[in-house]
Amino acid sequence: MLKCSACKRKYSPKRINKIMMLIDYFCEDKNALQTSKQLRLSYVSIHKYYDIFRLLCANICEIEYELSRGRSCEYEEYFYLEQSKRNDRLAVFDAHNFLTFDYENHIYTLVMPTLQRYKQQFIDDNLENVYNSEFNKFKRKSRIIKVSKHLNKIVNFWEYFEKFILNYKGISTENFPLYLKEAEFKFNHTLEAQKMLLQKHYFESQYE
Template structure:
């Protein structure tokens, strides 16, 4: 699991039934999910962005792409990431998440999406990134959260489709892997979670 391989690959490597491996991988994802729902609030410089996850299909792309899952993410610079699947990317959906996860007076970086307009008159210092004019201009960027989206999508592509009802488990797994990037730390955390919850 820690190596980031699929349950099928793990089953072949270890010599167990693929359903057995899938069962234990699912249990590990459940443990990660339930233990990463509430991170400490972010402060300082925070990057905010939304992305869409789902299968490749022709037709509508970008924001609001049909049949894709909308995901909202916040990344504390040089720190952790927090993600949540959302029903839509409207202000009424995103602002409460920002207020719940980011301390007032923090610096919030976003792109120019209209849902972030309200941040101009909020308790945060708001800076917009216009990708066409200054993609990575000194501190004025959201490269960190966009890097996370790329890592998460690369990891999830291995699974050739994820059941929608389990998507958040896989999303939190990606968040957990990003927040605990050292293999030794991942192993230690999982060992502790298994001890506390499965015995």
């Protein structure tokens, strides 16, 4: 057992090594199921650790935003809809809408309110086709914006996010913001920086 000189708590070196290994797997985009199989550990346990890591990613993103918010920025709105739902006209209400800010090459995201609560009302009023038509117009306009702006930092993040999110399936509306923040954190930092930051913030949160 080791004793922290600051908080006087005792903790196992074996547990420390396990957590650092899980952080490595998390930063290398191995999902909880893949990690549990490779390490032969409980999926439920790994999933709990990953949830903690995502919360830390979100906290780090907010800390960095506070340091960056005084800089000049650009932003664009983005709608994300899972590929499996893109041919379903009613799935437009399941789309995730978020703003993407570029603070001098540092990305920050902000999730907008979901339209899910209005889905049944639109169906009852026979307005889903009207809304779906407007949404498709918006997507066409968004593609024009992407082309005209070429490969700026915001578009680079959108492309990164579209690939990143494929590693996960069936993300709920409630959990989507944490996965978005995970993508933001990873996009803004190199792999080694990700690991160092998560290790620092995890152990500080546990033993402060």
